[in-house]
Amino acid sequence: MKALSTLLNGSPLLPIIQTEQPEQAVAIAEAMRDGGVKAVEVVLRTPKALAAISAIRAALPDLLVGAGTVLNAEQAQACSWAGAQFLVSPAATPKLLEAMLSTGLPLAPGVQTVTEMAAAHEMGLTELKFFPAHLSGGPALLNAVRTILPKVQFCPTGGIGINNLADYLALPNVFVVGGSWLTPAAALQNADYDAVRRLTEQSLQIAAD
Numbered sequence: 001m002k003a004l005s006t007l008l009n010g011s012p013l014l015p016i017i018q019t020e021q022p023e024q025a026v027a028i029a030e031a032m033r034d035g036g037v038k039a040v041e042v043v044l045r046t047p048k049a050l051a052a053i054s055a056i057r058a059a060l061p062d063l064l065v066g067a068g069t070v071l072n073a074e075q076a077q078a079c080s081w082a083g084a085q086f087l088v089s090p091a092a093t094p095k096l097l098e099a100m101l102s103t104g105l106p107l108a109p110g111v112q113t114v115t116e117m118a119a120a121h122e123m124g125l126t127e128l129k130f131f132p133a134h135l136s137g138g139p140a141l142l143n144a145v146r147t148i149l150p151k152v153q154f155c156p157t158g159g160i161g162i163n164n165l166a167d168y169l170a171l172p173n174v175f176v177v178g179g180s181w182l183t184p185a186a187a188l189q190n191a192d193y194d195a196v197r198r199l200t201e202q203s204l205q206i207a208a209d
């Protein structure tokens with residue numbers, strides 16, 4: 001199984017796409033791609049999320065597309081069939097981990113506590129989503145676990161945006177940051193995809209500084 005960090009190849013942002021319409025998902029993904037992002041995560045929180053994954057794969061073959069909010073075995077398998085190239089989950093129960101691993105796709109299961117991090121590490125996983133990052137201690141918590149679990153790398157999400165993404169990316173145990181800040185509700189309501197592109201560029205500039 002390829003590691004998610006290997007797939008992302010140094011790309012620092014993993015933006016979330018949540019929409020009711022596959023066509024809108026493609027428009028958002030295109031704006032993010034044009035802004036410089038290499039991968040997007042479509043969250044399974046709307047009925048057409050799987051169709052959105054397939055639509056983005058078909059329309060934008062140069063962009064990596066993963067599935068997020070994967071919470072059970074059926075979803076993990078369905079995402080793989082829909083064309084997802086990696087899986088992200090807010091949780092890491094033993095059953096879910098087994099199902100995600102069985103797809104063979106790169107993955108980032110979610111953890112919040114040191115015990116959950118250690119349990120996932122015991123199962124051989126070294127790349128984990130830290131969620132909800134801001135509410136769970138933010139960069140200070142990740143810094144504190146650095147020497148306890150030196151081999152674990154994190155993808156923090158939850159409460160990350162323009163103002164704090166650099167604090168997370170400055171940590172040596174953070175390989176990418178994720179979240180929904182590139183798609184403000186107003187931009188989606190007005191189909192203002194150029195605003196999404198500009199926010200993407202701005203965020204990548206901050207990540208590079």
Ligand code: 3PG
Pocket residue numbers: 016043068069090131157158159160178179180181
């Ligand atoms: C996730 O699924 O990772 C979170 O919903 C992202 O949180 P955010 O909306 O605060 O970025």
